[in-house]
Amino acid sequence: MRTILFLLEKEFAQIFRNKAILRLIFIMPIVQLIMLPLAADYEVKNINCSIIDHDHSPYSRRLIGQIEASTYFKLVDYQQNIEGAMPKLEKDKSDIILEIPQNFEKDLIKEEKATLLIAVNAVNGVKGNLGAAYASGIIRTFNQNIRMDWMTFPKMNPIPEIRISSIPWYNKMMSYKIFMVPGILVILVTMVGSFLSSLNIVHEKEAGTIEQINVTPIRKHHFILGKLIPFWILGIVVLGLGLIVSYIIYGIVPVGSLFLLFSFAAVYLIGTLGLGLLISNYADTQQQAMFFSFLLMMVFILLGGLYTPIESMPEWAKVITKFNPAAYFIEVIRMIVLKGSGLKDILPHFFAIGCFAVVFNLLAIWSYRKQI
Amino acid sequence: MNLAIEVNELTKKFGDFVAVDHISFSVKKGEIFGFLGANGAGKTTAMKMLIGISIPTSGNATVAGFDLNRYPDKIKQNIGYMSQKFSLYEDLNIIENIRFYGGIYGLSRKEIAEKSEKLLEKLDLQSVSKSLVSSLPLGWKQKLSFSIAMIHEPSIIFLDEPTGGVDPITRRQFWDLIYEASENGTTVFVTTHYMDEAEYCERVSIMVDGKIAALNTPKQLKQDFKAASMDEVFYQLARGAKRSDH
Structure with missing residues (x-):
């Protein structure tokens, strides 16, 4: 001792x-x-986004406006086609490409569905994945808003909607x-x-x-x-x-x-x-x-x-x-x-x-x- | 019994390499025993076995009256050791070093205080007692290191090339300390590369290739080898060595 x-x-x-x-x-x-x-910090901000708008319709502009308004995205580029947008993606200048097809608005109204293309630069996987997820979120909201516009006859469109809200416990x-x-x-x-x-x-x-x-x-x-x-x-x-x-x-x-x-x-x-x-x-x-x-x-x-x-x-x-x-x-x-x-x-x-x-x-x- | 160290067929092998090859010798109480050999001859390995930090492959020895294979800890309480590699704590001051080594040898605080005072006075270090050891000149460090190795008054002191790298005057002063210890009855077991120091020893052994090639008083060795100095004796023996550095 x-x-x-x-x-x-x-x-x-x-x-x-x-x-x-x-x-x-x-x-x-x-x-x-x-x-x-x-x-x-896993929160990703300033995701560089290139946009290709083939439609040039009020709806497509509304969608772009909403993406622009979110704090996650920074619009770096407008292009006519995907070939024009790729070099920026390849040079790591943009993280995500959103392509709005022609007749986006028309399809959305007439066919009640439309397709959007999101191309992700997955070199930085976290940024790419989260970028795609954020973009999907914005598109979903956009989609809901449009439905609200149309739902003039609720009887004809009785699609039930489930809303999920979460309460974060222990780390409010x-x-x-x-x-x-x-x-x-x-x-x-x-x-x-x-x-x-x-x-x-x-x-x-x-x-x-x-x-x-x-x-x-x-x-x-x-x-x-x-x-x-x-x-x-x-x-x-x-x-x-x-x-x-x-x-x-x-x-x-x-x-x-x-x-x-x-x-x-x-x-x-x-x-x-x-x-x-x-x-x-x-x-x-x-x-x-x-x-x-x-x-x-x-x-x-x-x-x-x-x-x-x-x-x-x-x-x-x-x-x-x-x-x-x-x-x-x-x-x-x-x-x-x-x-x-x-x-x-x-x-x-x-x-x-x-x-x-x-x-x-x-x-x-x-x-x-x-x-x- | 009048022997401080008695070595019998002591051997250390590292794989196929026989560092120390069945050596036998004895050291008398109070003797200054010089343990010489070229680099790689096996003297440090032999010494490490005697101080209990290396386990012999075979053979046995009695050190300070205790069997090396059976009571290594009893031996450690009764010997002091100072190595060529300077072994005080550089980031502690002189007093702290004395207190630490005194403490782990089981001295009481009172004893440590008394010994510290005597030691500082003898080495004339009172004025720097609170200085870090790293700030001292090499010669002072070695004298201090020797005195601390002696703090528990061991019956045998082992010195492994204690005067490496210091000037002749400091070496002379260091040997004064060795003589004094010997006069007080302490057995001194010392390795050295300086042949003038070999002349200061009462008896000298010279190791070549893991074996003891010669053992006698310096005077007798010089006669036997018809040499004028220990230097010549050493050269004659070491020239035949098969291995030099490890």
Whole structure:
């Protein structure tokens, strides 16, 4: 126990003297929380739209007017035919082409149906898909308005209409930021846990001080605890800081229990610290540790449900997410912060993350060698 | 028993490569024992086995009265080690380094405070006790490193090329520290590339290709090899070596 105190004293003296670590701990959460939600926003605006109007009728002009009026589209081009519009699409200058056929108005009135063509530049799939969806939405509204115009004899046209209205729960404004910020906090905590701790230990390898430590009668678990406790505390501090920042900037107040959130984070951190230790046992240089941590972070982020919902992943990817500790914390932090879930709701996650913590640390202790 | 270290057929293999090949020797208590050899001869590997950070492939040794294979931790409590790779924490100050190493060797806070004061006075470092180790000149660092390796008063001190890269005056001062430790009864086990330092040792062993090629007092070695200096002795032995750098 006394040995651990000496280790902690030394570790904290080094951390507080290391400007890079301090900057990472205090500036990273603030910058990431401000920048990432802004950049990683799925709302698409300024979709560049080319229009080909073969009809030149009042109805076609009305449709174009409605597209123009929406905030999503920017009309960049009017062309006579599709050949004229393609070069812009090919050069990425326009994202979507709307072609209104000849006799659009006539068909609409006489045949009661008309065809429109939407060509989408799917290089940026998100923008293209959303653009097509927005355009369809506008056309649907346009369609309804026209029907209203005709329905002079409701008896003759008794088509029932179902209107769907939705109420967004837990995130009333459907704000993407509120959804993203808690997830980003998880990434921050993960970075402190696995990244900083592994870099720190590998640094001792590089400096040769770990050899000196190995010559002393220090116990293996003392040394490991002396390394893990400081970064465990840092991780908790970073989470607290991140919550404060997200309150100040985004006004996010966790609906659920803070105590529950921090309890989960505490267990989660033990797991990621074990992972960091495991990395450092196999890395000989800080570069190696950094590259490996980076790779892991990519997997954690991309297969963690931070940007893309796990439910829409292919089966094989879903299997991987089961072994991704970050995925559990991302889900839990959203449940607690946005929904106010209680212990009972997150019990399975708690169990899973507890297993991760035990397995990673056992592996780390097993692979840590005082001797070669 | 009058032996500090007794080595019996100690061997270390890395795959097919035999780094240390069945070496046997003993070191008397209080002796200054020079452990020489060209780069790649296997002396660092041999030393790492003796200090318990490398597990022997075969053979055994008794260090400070404890069996190497059975009580490596008991040995660690009773030895000090200073490596060629400078091993104090550069981002801690002198006092913090002393406190840390004193602490993990199990010294009480009171003992640490007393020892720190004595140590700073002896090395004349009081004025820079709060300076980061990274700001000190290499010679000071090495003297400090030696004194910290001695902080728990070990019965044997292992020094791995302790004077690499410092000027002759600092080396001389460093050897004063070694003599003083030896006079106080500490056994000194030292590797070096400087042949003038080999002359300061009471007995010297020279390793060639993983084996001990010669072991005797410097005086006797010079006689045996009909050489004027240790330099010549070393050249005669090392010339026959099959492997140089690793």
